[in-house]
Amino acid sequence: MTELQNIDLAITGAHILTIDQDMTEYKPGSVYIVGNRIIWIGPDDEQPGNFLIKERIDASGKILMPVFFNGHNHAAMSFLRGLGNDLSLDKWLNDFIWPAEKVMINPETVYLGTMLSVIEMVRSGSGIFSDMYFFEDQVARVCEEVGIRGIIGEAIFDFPSPSMATPQETMEFTRQLKQRFLGHSLVNVSVAVHAPYTCSPDLIRQAGELAEELDLSANIHLAETQTEIETISGLYGKTPVQHLYDLGFLSVRTVAHHSVYLSPDDRQLIKETGTSVVTLPNSNMKLGSGACAVGELIKLDINVALGTDGPASNNHQSLLREVQQLARLERVVNYDPTCISARELIRMATINGAKAYRMDKDLGSLETGKKADFQIINPDQPHWYPRYDPYNSIAYAMQSNDVESVVIDGKVVMRNRELINIDEKRLSRELKKKAGILF
Amino acid sequence: MTELQNIDLAITGAHILTIDQDMTEYKPGSVYIVGNRIIWIGPDDEQPGNFLIKERIDASGKILMPVFFNGHNHAAMSFLRGLGNDLSLDKWLNDFIWPAEKVMINPETVYLGTMLSVIEMVRSGSGIFSDMYFFEDQVARVCEEVGIRGIIGEAIFDFPSPSMATPQETMEFTRQLKQRFLGHSLVNVSVAVHAPYTCSPDLIRQAGELAEELDLSANIHLAETQTEIETISGLYGKTPVQHLYDLGFLSVRTVAHHSVYLSPDDRQLIKETGTSVVTLPNSNMKLGSGACAVGELIKLDINVALGTDGPASNNHQSLLREVQQLARLERVVNYDPTCISARELIRMATINGAKAYRMDKDLGSLETGKKADFQIINPDQPHWYPRYDPYNSIAYAMQSNDVESVVIDGKVVMRNRELINIDEKRLSRELKKKAGILF
Numbered sequence: 001m002t003e004l005q006n007i008d009l010a011i012t013g014a015h016i017l018t019i020d021q022d023m024t025e026y027k028p029g030s031v032y033i034v035g036n037r038i039i040w041i042g043p044d045d046e047q048p049g050n051f052l053i054k055e056r057i058d059a060s061g062k063i064l065m066p067v068f069f070n071g072h073n074h075a076a077m078s079f080l081r082g083l084g085n086d087l088s089l090d091k092w093l094n095d096f097i098w099p100a101e102k103v104m105i106n107p108e109t110v111y112l113g114t115m116l117s118v119i120e121m122v123r124s125g126s127g128i129f130s131d132m133y134f135f136e137d138q139v140a141r142v143c144e145e146v147g148i149r150g151i152i153g154e155a156i157f158d159f160p161s162p163s164m165a166t167p168q169e170t171m172e173f174t175r176q177l178k179q180r181f182l183g184h185s186l187v188n189v190s191v192a193v194h195a196p197y198t199c200s201p202d203l204i205r206q207a208g209e210l211a212e213e214l215d216l217s218a219n220i221h222l223a224e225t226q227t228e229i230e231t232i233s234g235l236y237g238k239t240p241v242q243h244l245y246d247l248g249f250l251s252v253r254t255v256a257h258h259s260v261y262l263s264p265d266d267r268q269l270i271k272e273t274g275t276s277v278v279t280l281p282n283s284n285m286k287l288g289s290g291a292c293a294v295g296e297l298i299k300l301d302i303n304v305a306l307g308t309d310g311p312a313s314n315n316h317q318s319l320l321r322e323v324q325q326l327a328r329l330e331r332v333v334n335y336d337p338t339c340i341s342a343r344e345l346i347r348m349a350t351i352n353g354a355k356a357y358r359m360d361k362d363l364g365s366l367e368t369g370k371k372a373d374f375q376i377i378n379p380d381q382p383h384w385y386p387r388y389d390p391y392n393s394i395a396y397a398m399q400s401n402d403v404e405s406v407v408i409d410g411k412v413v414m415r416n417r418e419l420i421n422i423d424e425k426r427l428s429r430e431l432k433k434k435a436g437i438l439f
Numbered sequence: 440m441t442e443l444q445n446i447d448l449a450i451t452g453a454h455i456l457t458i459d460q461d462m463t464e465y466k467p468g469s470v471y472i473v474g475n476r477i478i479w480i481g482p483d484d485e486q487p488g489n490f491l492i493k494e495r496i497d498a499s500g501k502i503l504m505p506v507f508f509n510g511h512n513h514a515a516m517s518f519l520r521g522l523g524n525d526l527s528l529d530k531w532l533n534d535f536i537w538p539a540e541k542v543m544i545n546p547e548t549v550y551l552g553t554m555l556s557v558i559e560m561v562r563s564g565s566g567i568f569s570d571m572y573f574f575e576d577q578v579a580r581v582c583e584e585v586g587i588r589g590i591i592g593e594a595i596f597d598f599p600s601p602s603m604a605t606p607q608e609t610m611e612f613t614r615q616l617k618q619r620f621l622g623h624s625l626v627n628v629s630v631a632v633h634a635p636y637t638c639s640p641d642l643i644r645q646a647g648e649l650a651e652e653l654d655l656s657a658n659i660h661l662a663e664t665q666t667e668i669e670t671i672s673g674l675y676g677k678t679p680v681q682h683l684y685d686l687g688f689l690s691v692r693t694v695a696h697h698s699v700y701l702s703p704d705d706r707q708l709i710k711e712t713g714t715s716v717v718t719l720p721n722s723n724m725k726l727g728s729g730a731c732a733v734g735e736l737i738k739l740d741i742n743v744a745l746g747t748d749g750p751a752s753n754n755h756q757s758l759l760r761e762v763q764q765l766a767r768l769e770r771v772v773n774y775d776p777t778c779i780s781a782r783e784l785i786r787m788a789t790i791n792g793a794k795a796y797r798m799d800k801d802l803g804s805l806e807t808g809k810k811a812d813f814q815i816i817n818p819d820q821p822h823w824y825p826r827y828d829p830y831n832s833i834a835y836a837m838q839s840n841d842v843e844s845v846v847i848d849g850k851v852v853m854r855n856r857e858l859i860n861i862d863e864k865r866l867s868r869e870l871k872k873k874a875g876i877l878f
Contacts, residue, residue: 078821078824078825079824079825081824081825081827081836082825082826082827082828082831082832082835082836083825083827084827085776085781085828085831085835086776086777086779086780086781086831087776087777088775088776088777089776092776116821116822116824117821119821120821120822123821226774282767284771285767285768285770285771286766286767286770286776286835287770287776288770288771288773288774288775288776288778289771289774290771290774291771311836314835315831315832315835315836316822316835316836316838317822318822318838325767327725328721328724328725328764329724329771331724331725331726331727332723332724332727332728332729332730332768334727335665335727335728335729336527336727337524337525337526337527337528337531337725337726337727338525338526338527339727340525341525342524342525380867382517382555382556382558382559382562382863382866383559383755383756383757385517385518385520385555385870386517386518386520386521386522386870387521388520388521388522388523389521389524392521392524392525392754393521393754396521396524396725396753396754396755397520397521397750397754397755399755399757399838399839399840400838401838401840424821427821428819431824431825
């Protein structure tokens with residue numbers, strides 16, 4: 001370290017949960033940031049003195065931890081939130097969602113819908129999300145405007161999409177996105193394959209090859225419902241997981257969403273190939289799909305992360321609520337209150353997401369050299385007392401609004417509940433104006 | 440109506456969800472209050488003009504609905520929240536909760552613990568809760584200080600309690616409480632029988648008779664776990680429900696908490712006797728107990744209300760989160776997204792609680808002549824857009840902190856997130872001082 005190095009941002013006095021391999025805590029601790037990276041993190045009383053600090057935030061009495069990593073989303077679908085609920089999945093999709101999407105999906109609605117979701121995500125401590133939808137360049141635009149990280153994936157399936165005439169066009173668009181956002185500070189690109197039941201075997205194979213060629217993550221809805229299991233078994237005489245395995249789609253770059261219906265053999269294939277799973281408990285519950293046996297995956301040391309899914313099937317965007325839901329769902333499914341720990345859950349919501357998308361070198365925990373992506377939480381509220389264990393308080397008692405400030409890529413994106421780069425009041429007025437047309 | 444009648448409080452401009460029999464809405468609507476009662480409610484443009492209004496709250500753009508009714512709690516247990524989690528129920532109770540209670544329970548901790556929970560309840564829209572614990576006069580003291588309604592029940596079981604030497608003493612204390620709070624504006628009393636496995640048949644019979652004699656509600660933990668079913672079957676050769684039925688304990692004055700393990704015959708007995716059920720989904724999930732088959736109860740037209748349970752087994756105090764949890768749990772248990780509607784859920788959280796405790800003449804819905812107990816919610820936030828249906832937004836997307844103001848018994852208890860009668864900052868300082876001793 002050179003003498004009198006300039007520090008762009010220093011946070012001091014916080015109870016820091018690093019979520020590193022040893023779950024190191026500093027109480028109180030400090031983080032020093034230059035540009036977008038942590039150049040020092042440690043206990044307050046070991047702070048090095050040879051720094052010129054440009055901006056200091058006193059976080060005394062606050063908890064500082066990595067931002068949440070939202071592993072799967074269709075963020076733009078906020079404009080469909082609450083449309084036609086309490087319905088069977090078929091009726092909901094056929095009579096409400098698909099007709100509405102047909103009329104409503106265009107670059108502007110995708111921009112606006114994603115903006116709504118992204119604001120909700122930041123306000124509940126998420127700093128990155130993986131998205132699968134249409135007009136994903138609009139999602140990237142929102143990320144740049146708000147200052148959140150996004151992994152954008154233009155949805156690939158056999159039939160024409162609202163944005164693309166053919167899957168080949170979509171794959172070509174994915175290739176362009178990869179070029180366009182090469183080295184971007186916030187936006188990453190993925191190959192977003194919709195599902196085994198909406199993509200031909202050939203298309204899945206091609207998409208997998210594209211991901212490999214471009215060195216991108218490939219993500220897919222997999223084994224979400226019993227119906228899917230029956231459909232794929234009828235078509236190919238095997239489980240969806242075995243089907244993808246045989247097509248060479250499963251690998252360390254693959255992220256499988258949902259994975260509610262897995263056989264023991266399926267789990268072995270997921271394990272063997274290094275595939276990650278994103279579990280989405282609130283969506284699976286709301287749609288009546290079932291419960292992913294997360295404990296079984298953890299036993300096999302499979303990497304499991306968390307996601308919200310789109311707002312239309314959840315209906316919120318707070319990853320914290322997924323942590324808290326999985327804590328409860330896993331217990332009731334197993335009739336066992338010991339089956340999953342608060343620490344495991346919080347690793348799933350942070351570092352495991354980064355691992356799933358192979359970004360854990362930079363993201364997911366707070367360590368010297370990693371990117372400065374963290375949230376500051378205010379626990380000085382009745383629902384936090386007493387605080388025997390901070391992980392436990394987060395996994396069971398914390399509320400989304402307790403997130404006070406969010407720093408992403410070294411920049412303050414929300415400070416004291418105010419988004420820095422977005423005029424929320426103006427957005428609210430715009431939404432109301434559009435209400436007649438859109439909603 | 441007389442000319443120029445004085446109105447103590449008028450709320451205007453709100454989107455009112457009355458939760459009356461017809462689920463009437465006024466959009467925008469007004470509520471006029473004299474003393475602790477609603478003397479007029481209706482659409483804004485039909486407001487009568489012959490009134491002198493002392494205080495007016497403009498609730499334009501807000502949602503106004505009844506407060507939530509928390510049907511079962513051990514509020515003081517907030518001081519045990521987060522103590523020894525991720526453990527089996529046995530280990531948790533034997534190694535943590537019971538030893539801690541032995542040392543920690545006294546009038547002061549009950550007061551402080553209840554205060555914490557009550558603040559959290561008010562801040563998330565609850566205006567009344569039914570409590571079962573020890574030193575319940577301290578719970579009443581909190582209700583008076585904060586301005587919330589409480590139904591207080593000193594826990595009855597065979598062995599000595601932290602506050603009472605014998606169950607007879609507890610029943611005598613219940614008798615005294617009933618006298619002391621006769622006609623009290625906020626505090627009601629119940630006969631709080633702990634459970635079939637902690638009370639002898641004789642004690643249960645006596646407690647039931649006491650409730651009848653004093654015309655009080657009787658509430659009891661019933662059929663909460665598989666272990667309870669086995670214990671009671673081993674002791675008496677029948678289900679806990681049949682056991683209580685044979686003891687004459689089940690009636691329209693009885694409220695059964697949990698009721699996770701019910702046989703079809705049990706349900707018929709509950710139906711036949713007019714017993715109400717309080718379901719506590721988050722507690723049942725966190726403790727790995729199981730899922731109450733709420734849909735089966737509703738089919739039989741049994742009155743089902745909602746509760747949080749104590750903060751140690753939940754770990755929060757927001758009834759809204761129980762609404763949102765049950766919405767999801769019921770769907771995933773039944774693999775069916777159509778099994779329960781948002782409207783039903785919100786009735787369970789309001790009017791059904793009032794019915795369970797036979798208070799629906801005064802509470803649970805907003806109608807002329809009923810008591811003025813309501814919450815004002817701010818939906819002008821990203822996670823509320825779009826708003827196709829307010830019930831749906833509440834049941835899935837709303838956050839506890841969206842409750843802006845709470846009126847109980849005609850008095851503003853929270854205004855713009857500030858509790859009127861409590862100095863939260865002072866309380867927080869007191870808690871920190873006690874932290875060394877208590878936590």
